Amino acid sequence: MLSIRAINLSLLTYLYEHLYILAGELEPITNKAALIRMRQGEKEITDEMARRIEEKLALPGNWMDRDNHELIRMSALDYRISKKVLTLTEKEKCGLDAFIS
Numbered sequence: 330m331l332s333i334r335a336i337n338l339s340l341l342t343y344l345y346e347h348l349y350i351l352a353g354e355l356e357p358i359t360n361k362a363a364l365i366r367m368r369q370g371e372k373e374i375t376d377e378m379a380r381r382i383e384e385k386l387a388l389p390g391n392w393m394d395r396d397n398h399e400l401i402r403m404s405a406l407d408y409r410i411s412k413k414v415l416t417l418t419e420k421e422k423c424g425l426d427a428f429i430s
Contacts, residue, residue, distance in 0.1 A: 334374040334393045338367055341386070343401065358385055 331339075342364075345351040352361035358381050359367075366372035374382075379393035403411070417425065 331370045332374065333396060334379055335368055335370045337393050337395075337397050338364065338374065338382075340397055340401065341382075342368065355382060355385055358382065 342348050342351050345354065348364060348368075349361060352359070352364055355364070359378070363372060367374050367378075374393065380390075382388070383390060383392050414422065414425070
């Protein structure tokens with residue numbers, strides 16, 4: 330079974346449209362051959378590598394360790410709501426979280 334990090338690496342490949350584009354973005358951290366092995370679960374994606382990928386691609390912290398697969402199944406309404414939430418201040422987000430909890 331693939332790790333969540335390998336699954337997220339596959340999602341990144343999809344989002345970047347091609348593995349070679351993703352590999353180009355991740356140079357000099359890693360290369361295409363290593364990405365293929367990591368994506369297939371043949372090479373471990375270490376904590377250090379996961380954090381470096383997140384940093385290089387400007388992803389939120391621990392993005393590689395959470396289930397992001399649902400992002401590609403998001404409805405148009407969910408997407409619009411998520412875009413609006415991203416523009417809120419931390420205080421507004423806390424208020425919204427308290428409201429919907």
